[in-house]
Amino acid sequence: MTAVPTHCPYCALQCATTLHPVDRVQVSVQPRAIQAFEGGPTNRGGLCRKGWTAPEVLTVPDRLTTPLMRNAAGNLVAASWDEALDFVADRIRSLQASYGSDSVAVFGGGGLTNEKAYALGKFARVALRTANVDYNGRFCMSSAAAATNRAFGIDRGLPFPLADLGGAGVVLLVGSNLAETMPPAVAHLQSARDAGGLLVVDPRRTATAGLTADDAGIHLQATPGTDLALVLALTHVVLQEGLADTAYLSERTDDPEGLFRSTAAWWPERAERVTGVPAATIRRAARVLAAAAPVHGGDGVFILTGRGAEQHSKGTDTVTACINLALALGLPGRLGSGYGCITGQGNGQGGREHGQKADQLPGYRSISDPAARAHVARVWGVDPEDLPGPGKSAVELINALGTAGGPRALLVHGSNLLVSAPRLASVRERLAALDLLVVADVVPSETALLADVVFPVTQWAEEEGTMTSLEGRVLRRQAAIAPPGEVRSDLAVFAGLASRLGCGAAFSTDPAEVFEELRLASAGGKADYSGITWERIDAGEALFWPVPSPGHPGTPRLFADGFSTPDGRAHVVAVDHRPVADDLHAAAPMYLVTGRLLQHYQSGAQTRRVPELAAAEPEVFAEIHPRVAAQLGIADGRPMRLRTARGSMVLPARVTADVRPDTVFVPFHFGGSEAVNELTNDALDPVSRMPEFKACAVEVSAASLPVTGVSA
Ligand SMILES: Nc1nc2c(c(=O)[nH]1)N[C@H]1C(S)=C(S)[C@@H](COP(=O)(O)OP(=O)(O)OC[C@H]3O[C@@H](n4cnc5c(=O)[nH]c(N)nc54)[C@H](O)[C@@H]3O)O[C@H]1N2
Ligand SMILES: Nc1nc2c(c(=O)[nH]1)N[C@H]1C(S)=C(S)[C@@H](COP(=O)(O)OP(=O)(O)OC[C@H]3O[C@@H](n4cnc5c(=O)[nH]c(N)nc54)[C@H](O)[C@@H]3O)O[C@H]1N2
Ligand code: SF4
Numbered sequence: 001m002t003a004v005p006t007h008c009p010y011c012a013l014q015c016a017t018t019l020h021p022v023d024r025v026q027v028s029v030q031p032r033a034i035q036a037f038e039g040g041p042t043n044r045g046g047l048c049r050k051g052w053t054a055p056e057v058l059t060v061p062d063r064l065t066t067p068l069m070r071n072a073a074g075n076l077v078a079a080s081w082d083e084a085l086d087f088v089a090d091r092i093r094s095l096q097a098s099y100g101s102d103s104v105a106v107f108g109g110g111g112l113t114n115e116k117a118y119a120l121g122k123f124a125r126v127a128l129r130t131a132n133v134d135y136n137g138r139f140c141m142s143s144a145a146a147a148t149n150r151a152f153g154i155d156r157g158l159p160f161p162l163a164d165l166g167g168a169g170v171v172l173l174v175g176s177n178l179a180e181t182m183p184p185a186v187a188h189l190q191s192a193r194d195a196g197g198l199l200v201v202d203p204r205r206t207a208t209a210g211l212t213a214d215d216a217g218i219h220l221q222a223t224p225g226t227d228l229a230l231v232l233a234l235t236h237v238v239l240q241e242g243l244a245d246t247a248y249l250s251e252r253t254d255d256p257e258g259l260f261r262s263t264a265a266w267w268p269e270r271a272e273r274v275t276g277v278p279a280a281t282i283r284r285a286a287r288v289l290a291a292a293a294p295v296h297g298g299d300g301v302f303i304l305t306g307r308g309a310e311q312h313s314k315g316t317d318t319v320t321a322c323i324n325l326a327l328a329l330g331l332p333g334r335l336g337s338g339y340g341c342i343t344g345q346g347n348g349q350g351g352r353e354h355g356q357k358a359d360q361l362p363g364y365r366s367i368s369d370p371a372a373r374a375h376v377a378r379v380w381g382v383d384p385e386d387l388p389g390p391g392k393s394a395v396e397l398i399n400a401l402g403t404a405g406g407p408r409a410l411l412v413h414g415s416n417l418l419v420s421a422p423r424l425a426s427v428r429e430r431l432a433a434l435d436l437l438v439v440a441d442v443v444p445s446e447t448a449l450l451a452d453v454v455f456p457v458t459q460w461a462e463e464e465g466t467m468t469s470l471e472g473r474v475l476r477r478q479a480a481i482a483p484p485g486e487v488r489s490d491l492a493v494f495a496g497l498a499s500r501l502g503c504g505a506a507f508s509t510d511p512a513e514v515f516e517e518l519r520l521a522s523a524g525g526k527a528d529y530s531g532i533t534w535e536r537i538d539a540g541e542a543l544f545w546p547v548p549s550p551g552h553p554g555t556p557r558l559f560a561d562g563f564s565t566p567d568g569r570a571h572v573v574a575v576d577h578r579p580v581a582d583d584l585h586a587a588a589p590m591y592l593v594t595g596r597l598l599q600h601y602q603s604g605a606q607t608r609r610v611p612e613l614a615a616a617e618p619e620v621f622a623e624i625h626p627r628v629a630a631q632l633g634i635a636d637g638r639p640m641r642l643r644t645a646r647g648s649m650v651l652p653a654r655v656t657a658d659v660r661p662d663t664v665f666v667p668f669h670f671g672g673s674e675a676v677n678e679l680t681n682d683a684l685d686p687v688s689r690m691p692e693f694k695a696c697a698v699e700v701s702a703a704s705l706p707v708t709g710v711s712a
């Protein structure tokens, strides 16, 4: 076999790689510079440590290679595909006969290819006829998606190519640790750093915040959960000091007055009391932002949000405040400026466009829109009346499992809920209350180990398909090797179950065929893929959606001529600050903040199995400030206890001055007794239904117990 051009399996940067098969089951990987759109390739020919070691996951010793079924003794044992599919189809049929079609739920993932994600949504709506389908993007992108839909009428994480950052005078990163979560992307921050314009809002001095050193920018080390107040104050200064782009505001937004009103009360001294960021620093940051804005002849400003700003019960409003700041500066739709959200998962963007989300149909259509239903029903060959309506969002779906009237069966494709969902004690309880749990995965994840039936599925280097990067660029994933053992695509699970359930609609197991159908289903939708073909991508075309016809060049930059709202203007939504849902009190006087490490990916199901990565970060820990550690008698490397309203956990301390004194930080990549989601809060954002992973009150104490252990 020859070298195969494809992309990294992990994050949304989707670094281009070349795979060289070394034998039947293993590949070696090299970075590849892809034909770029103007300013240069997104990864600049680089890979992070996870990308370099990704081939290891193909041959981990416990790779799933046959279907597994739980036997009478309660053990998972090998089974044939026919046995496993027959069993699952029988159980689904009898549960739906007793409890109705909504009694079977499906949970998808933003790591699935577009083809898999599309087939999953169609399978849920057409074969199961259930409203209950949602996915882990609810934990990830949903607040930014809700805010951008509200303001711009469309949600494409970056409405411009990443390389556009390359010429900017200022990049403001709100709650993003880009240097650890997408290391090759840091190259695009250089021009802002050179201009002294890298602004980073993070309660920790992360590797990214560290890039502001030596006058390269400003680290605004705000109190967790206070970004909204901070951004309102930045906007206040821009407006009060006459630095706003007033012509832009009146031409391109619907309510400049509303913007003034909603920020009028957020003078910097007031924001200082809430955020801990000195008023003088807020003023300085606002002036740096304005000086680089196009209206003042600057080199351009990008405002970007990450999960640190979004994973809150007010995440949608925080992103809205960032968009309002961008509007005040006249950025969105201007070449070399803009607002964007940094999508996380490999196909986090495409995964939210083709129907895995409870309220969506392919092409980013609304499942409540009669015209959208009619279009998609026609492509699927079903009656629009037979399509279910919107279902429950991820956390609400999990909380309903096994309750009276709630789903009694759950099929999981591409998520390790038992590590990554908030408030795990309740997740465990809800999963245990199910009559049937089916998990498709590549490895025996914590969630798969709890299932009644496990399907072994293909991963990146073994499959064909497409992924949509954080820029909205559609990329090809190509197979370099054949899958091992009895491994099949998720597509085979959907097709095998659909036919056994007597579903008349077509479920192809050929991803190329599925993509052709996705093109039709997305045609005319916001995320219109109808002009994209695998051949065009393979020929090296840089195709950013929408691509509404075969001859269309794609849309690298949105909003140049108007926004996707009915009146073409950006909608100003007035928002105000509010506290964290589970805020500090006398018994829990510090914030627990969670997030990522460079070495691990998500629930760690894949990266904890890579020896080099596991050796680099073998176990969970908590970052704590030296002053507080000393007060509490906690020494570096020694056990400390964290207690929140959800549970308590003992873990080793990593004493570091990089974290605010009122904050402890714990990575969420570890399972079992090391899972920090035992402690996190599942309070939801009212608009996006995003849970508040990023901040809750915690009591911290020294512990004498052995390190790592969870108790209620
Ligand atoms: N190494 C690695 N890379 C990844 C992933 C991974 O698991 N590992 N996952 C991918 C995915 S799916 C995603 S979504 C992205 C996420 O990428 P990021 O958003 O960069 O990642 P996080 O570490 O979750 O959060 C970013 C920062 O938010 C800070 N933070 C916490 N609370 C607050 C707050 O209230 N306000 C502010 N301003 N900051 C706060 C944290 O200290 C953290 O440094 O990464 C992608 N890339
Ligand atoms: N406390 C806390 N919790 C968080 C976050 C946080 O910042 N803090 N971040 C949240 C965010 S942003 C995200 S995105 C979620 C992610 O958390 P999860 O949803 O758990 O994501 P992964 O760990 O990527 O899980 C993907 C699973 O799918 C498997 N897999 C890989 N490819 C395929 C495939 O093609 N098909 C199938 N069927 N399976 C496949 C992998 O082996 C893995 O077990 O975590 C969320 N949880
Ligand atoms: S930055 Fe993301 S896509 Fe690039 S190599 Fe690392 S994990 Fe893979």
Ligand SMILES: [Mo]
Pocket: 139, 140, 141, 344, 345
């Ligand atoms: Mo994510």
